[in-house]
Amino acid sequence: MIWIVGAGICRGHLTERARKLIERADVDYGSRRAIELAEVAKARVLERFDDGTLRKVVEEGRHRDVVVLSTGDPMVAGLGRKLKGAGVVEPGISSVQVALSRLGVDLTDVVVIDAHARAVDSRELEMLNYRHLLILADRKFDLRCLGRRKVVLLENLCMDGERMIEGYSDELEVKSDYTIVFVERG
Amino acid sequence: MIWIVGAGICRGHLTERARKLIERADVDYGSRRAIELAEVAKARVLERFDDGTLRKVVEEGRHRDVVVLSTGDPMVAGLGRKLKGAGVVEPGISSVQVALSRLGVDLTDVVVIDAHARAVDSRELEMLNYRHLLILADRKFDLRCLGRRKVVLLENLCMDGERMIEGYSDELEVKSDYTIVFVERG
Numbered sequence: 001m002i003w004i005v006g007a008g009i010c011r012g013h014l015t016e017r018a019r020k021l022i023e024r025a026d027v028d029y030g031s032r033r034a035i036e037l038a039e040v041a042k043a044r045v046l047e048r049f050d051d052g053t054l055r056k057v058v059e060e061g062r063h064r065d066v067v068v069l070s071t072g073d074p075m076v077a078g079l080g081r082k083l084k085g086a087g088v089v090e091p092g093i094s095s096v097q098v099a100l101s102r103l104g105v106d107l108t109d110v111v112v113i114d115a116h117a118r119a120v121d122s123r124e125l126e127m128l129n130y131r132h133l134l135i136l137a138d139r140k141f142d143l144r145c146l147g148r149r150k151v152v153l154l155e156n157l158c159m160d161g162e163r164m165i166e167g168y169s170d171e172l173e174v175k176s177d178y179t180i181v182f183v184e185r186g
Numbered sequence: 187m188i189w190i191v192g193a194g195i196c197r198g199h200l201t202e203r204a205r206k207l208i209e210r211a212d213v214d215y216g217s218r219r220a221i222e223l224a225e226v227a228k229a230r231v232l233e234r235f236d237d238g239t240l241r242k243v244v245e246e247g248r249h250r251d252v253v254v255l256s257t258g259d260p261m262v263a264g265l266g267r268k269l270k271g272a273g274v275v276e277p278g279i280s281s282v283q284v285a286l287s288r289l290g291v292d293l294t295d296v297v298v299i300d301a302h303a304r305a306v307d308s309r310e311l312e313m314l315n316y317r318h319l320l321i322l323a324d325r326k327f328d329l330r331c332l333g334r335r336k337v338v339l340l341e342n343l344c345m346d347g348e349r350m351i352e353g354y355s356d357e358l359e360v361k362s363d364y365t366i367v368f369v370e371r372g
Contacts, residue, residue, distance in 0.1 A: 008201065010203070011203075012201060012202040012203035012206065013201050013202070013203060013277075014201060014202055015194065015199050015201050016198040016199070016201075016202075016205075017196070017198035017199060019202075073283055073293075074287070075283060075286040075287050075291070075292055075293055076293045076294065077292065080286075080287065081290070081291075081292045084290045085290065088287075089290075090287070091199075091279045091283035091286075092279075093277045093279070094283075094293070096293065097259055097277035100261040100266075101261050101266065101274075101276070101277055104267070104270040104275075105261070105267075106262065106263060106264070106267045106300075107259075107262045107263075107280070107282065107298050108263050108298050108299060108300040108322070111313075112293050112294050113294060114292075114294040124316070126316070127297075127313065127316055130310070130312070130313055136294070
């Protein structure tokens with residue numbers, strides 16, 4: 001059996017259910033950061049999450065209880081989609097939730113867009129006609145695709161160098177691979 | 187000081203950070219359900235979350251450390267918006283996350299709409315041109331406003347009588363005040 005367990009993004013984000021699953025498993029895997037966040041001494045680091053590695057983990061799950069720790073929530077631009085059907089997902093606190101709590105904005109007032117290692121197309125930006133956007137961005141994300149709009153950049157949430165920068169999209173730059181861009185509607 | 191703390195929606199959803207905040211506080215308030223979920227013996231039940239009650243809690247927070255427990259996540263159709271600026275929000279696992287984990291759908295592929303005690307307007311439904319919808323609904327929600335579309339109803343997540351019903355919007359009915367309606371795009 002395989003559990004894909006969200007480790008959250010800040011220390012102490014692990015839920016009581018997740019802690020029990022981790023302790024009960026025969027083997028725990030995870031990225032270095034997820035293992036550090038969850039403070040699981042016995043866990044094994046997965047350096048890559050490519051198809052070959054995941055296939056081996058799924059194979060192991062046929063005869064042992066395996067936990068795969070994922071930073072944030074497995075269903076937010078996460079492992080859950082990649083391992084769909086292969087295991088049971090246990091939610092964790094995502095960067096989206098931390099960002100919304102800092103901004104004081106409700107999830108039902110935004111649309112969340114994944115722009116990690118992919119470009120945002122103009123059709124996605126049309127959703128600004130309806131709602132604020134919350135874009136999960138890396139350094140390759142070019143803020144100029146937004147034109148001139150009020151934005152808040154939330155960099156390195158719960159990491160060293162966390163900061164929040166308010167300004168206009170045509171005057172700022174994304175400088176961290178862990179950035180969330182809040183784009184104000186209208 | 188006031189902390190608005192998410193209690194999650196299933197037993198064991200409380201995070202380690204949330205548990206510490208609850209234990210450290212001078213006084214803990216919450217809805218009956220949030221207190222039961224978090225298993226906080228010493229907490230006081232708030233029967234209503236009207237402006238008068240919340241004003242008293244905010245007043246008390248000026249000279250004591252107060253935790254207000256909120257089911258789910260305070261930033262998902264939650265207390266966080268209502269108490270904006272009055273306290274610090276600590277995220278919890280929301281019904282949206284549990285629904286997405288059951289469905290195997292990523293947050294960045296949906297738009298979340300709050301239809302609890304409010305009608306959904308036709309403009310919001312236009313977002314189906316871009317994404318699947320995840321509608322937080324109660325028994326007053328009329329599925330016929332969706333026309334004929336493939337839907338999944340997730341009823342009573344983590345409660346007695348939890349069930350998942352697949353079908354078409356013009357053939358089903360919302361029968362629980364704790365229902366999430368997944369509406370397939372296109």
